[in-house]
Amino acid sequence: MPIETKRYMILLEGNEYPIIMPNIYSTEKFEKEFTYSGSDLGATYTPENYNVPEGSYSTDPYNGAVRVSEMKQMVKTLHDNQISVIMDVVYNHVYNASDFCVNQIVPGYFSRVDADGKYSNGSDCGNDTASERSMVRKYIVDSVKYWADEYHIDGFRFDLVGLIDTETINEVVTEVHKTHPDVIFYGEGWTMDTAVTKDGYKMTTQPNSTDVPGFAFFSDTLRDALKGHVFYTTRKGYVSGAADLADTVKGCFLGQADDWCTTPSQSINYASCHDNMTLLDRITKSTPGASKEDHIRMNNLSAAIYMTAQGIPFLQAGEEMLRAKIDASGDFVENSYNSPDSVNSIKWDTLEDEAYQNVYNYYKGLIAFRKAHAALRLTNAADVHANITSVDGLDENVLAFRINGGVNGETSDGIFVIFNPNKAETSVALPDGAWDVCVNADHAGTGALTTVADSVSVEPISAMVLVKKK
Incomplete structure (x- = not known):
């Protein structure tokens, strides 16, 4: 009914x-x-x-x-x-x-x-x-x-x-x-x-x-x-x-x-x-x-x-x-x-x-x-523009970015990020100083896998993330 x-x-x-x-x-x-x-x-x-x-x-x-x-x-x-x-x-x-x-x-x-x-x-x-x-x-x-x-x-x-x-x-x-x-x-x-x-x-x-x-x-x-x-x-x-x-x-x-x-x-x-x-x-x-x-x-x-x-x-x-x-x-x-x-x-x-x-x-x-890294978590375009630089002169399709230290509470002196989608290894020049590799093709974390300077080789189809050594 x-x-x-x-x-x-x-x-x-x-x-x-x-x-x-x-x-x-x-x-x-x-x-x-x-x-x-x-x-x-x-x-x-x-x-x-x-x-x-x-x-x-x-x-x-x-x-x-x-x-x-x-x-x-x-x-x-x-x-x-x-x-x-x-x-x-x-x-x-x-x-x-x-x-x-x-x-x-x-x-x-x-x-x-x-x-x-x-x-x-x-x-x-x-x-x-x-x-x-x-x-x-x-x-x-x-x-x-x-x-x-x-x-x-x-x-x-x-x-x-x-x-x-x-x-x-x-x-x-x-x-x-x-x-x-x-x-x-x-x-x-x-x-x-x-x-x-x-x-x-x-x-x-x-x-x-x-x-x-x-x-x-x-x-x-x-x-x-x-x-x-x-x-x-x-x-x-x-x-x-x-x-x-x-x-x-x-x-x-x-x-x-x-x-x-x-x-x-x-x-x-x-x-x-x-x-x-x-x-x-x-x-x-x-x-x-x-x-x-x-x-x-x-x-x-x-x-x-x-x-x-x-x-x-x-x-x-x-x-x-x-x-x-x-x-x-x-x-x-x-x-x-x-x-x-x-x-x-x-x-x-x-x-x-x-x-x-x-x-x-x-x-x-x-x-x-x-x-662990506050520089990866910027909240506005002005901070991004002032603190992140895209790197030129790399192999085709390879991308790299330099990120300033100190911004947004970042405790490191800088971060360097590289992406290599190619089937061949690539070499990338690094900014001055020693750099701890924290992320590579096989491992990722907050500790140093190795320390490098001047330049670094990045394996095929992989990323590399480095932190400037104090």
């Missing part, structure tokens, strides 16, 4: 909307079936109850109190173990626009509708959220604040934030930072076609990064430069031998990706994430004739670049142990949302293999080195 409803007209932002209100005294339970008419992607990514913890992992998903308490216990336990929690939030669309609760109450208000009366579909999930409308904006701001206040979430990763307007994102950042100043915000700033319902609004895209200074963006510029364009999986990248990407990598290393990023604090630097192929799979697909040893060198060179670049490093879980996603037929799985655990699980037993263990330790060493 359906719940009884009443129909009203309300005035919102100068327009009248019909609203359908349920009889709140009705206690009749009912079930509702519907068929989603959007894309397959939308059917698997199903934001519906934005402020309710997912029940799949709860011991009693049918008891809301259990969902809430267990979610809070999980966050607290992670915090007790010095692990921060970032939540992936998907405010850009809903599972089914026609059935979404707000659109049921105020038809057509929560979602964007185009000139033909159809739901805008920039998300490719059947609908786009009309964040530019005041009450939708309030809902999003209140929702993010709720997760920060009640669950102590440390950061928010916005899915397809290019469909959310800049005013909404700025209000989210401002309001959350009033009580949680250390919460971080970043997301996918791709430029997408969406039918905005009000004039004068910009979307939170990479080209509009200066309009949202407290928000960072995934740098697909660096991602595609390192391993090859994400949509052309046989195309090589800088680490796998492409000859025309050194300048792009150079700009990204300086925190100035293409023409969209003006400050390193807004660049999320990465080579792989949950989308598309893993780093190793992508490298292997584009270089089928290369040896496993060279594939590992390409993987580690990618990591060394984004771990030492100005900006915010990000890596996919398992990349540090050469994670692969391969199905039973031996094919690489690019979109594994509906794949079994045999594809998606992290293969911890690979660490019993010396080659995998070495990669794992290499990543640990890169992370330790970055944490």
Whole structure:
């Protein structure tokens, strides 16, 4: 038996909307079936109850109190173990626009509708959220604040934030930072076609990064430069031998990706994430004739670049142990949302293999080195420009950078970084003084592997990072 409803007209932002209100005294339970008419992607990514913890992992998903308490216990336990929690939030669309609760109450208000009366579909999930409308904006701001206040979430990763307007994102950042100043915000700033319902609004895209200074963006510029364009999986990248990407990598290393990023604090630097192929799979697909040893060198060179670049490093879980996603037929799985655990699980037993263990330790060493050297974590373009110099006169495709000591609390007298993607060894002249090699083709960390002066030879397909000896 359906719940009884009443129909009203309300005035919102100068327009009248019909609203359908349920009889709140009705206690009749009912079930509702519907068929989603959007894309397959939308059917698997199903934001519906934005402020309710997912029940799949709860011991009693049918008891809301259990969902809430267990979610809070999980966050607290992670915090007790010095692990921060970032939540992936998907405010850009809903599972089914026609059935979404707000659109049921105020038809057509929560979602964007185009000139033909159809739901805008920039998300490719059947609908786009009309964040530019005041009450939708309030809902999003209140929702993010709720997760920060009640669950102590440390950061928010916005899915397809290019469909959310800049005013909404700025209000989210401002309001959350009033009580949680250390919460971080970043997301996918791709430029997408969406039918905005009000004039004068910009979307939170990479080209509009200066309009949202407290928000960072995934740098697909660096991602595609390192391993090859994400949509052309046989195309090589800088680490796998492409000859025309050194300048792009150079700009990204300086925190100035293409023409969209003006400050390193807004660049999320990465080579792989949950989308598309893993780093190793992508490298292997584009270089089928290369040896496993060279594939590992390409993987580690990618990591060394984004771990030492100005900006915010990000890596996919398992990349540090050469994670692969391969199905039973031996094919690489690019979109594994509906794949079994045999594809998606992290293969911890690979660490019993010396080659995998070495990669794992290499990543640990890169992370330790970055944490130990504040000059790798500059927060504005002026400091980068004043303290990092790109070295000229090197072999083709080889990059090198001299980083000043003392800046931003850096305790060393200087850092020198070299990237050699070529299949041949390269020689690079060093600035005056003695230099400790902390990162080379096989090892990474904060201690000196060897000490050199005048010049240094860098192995094929590898990075070298040196610290000036005091």
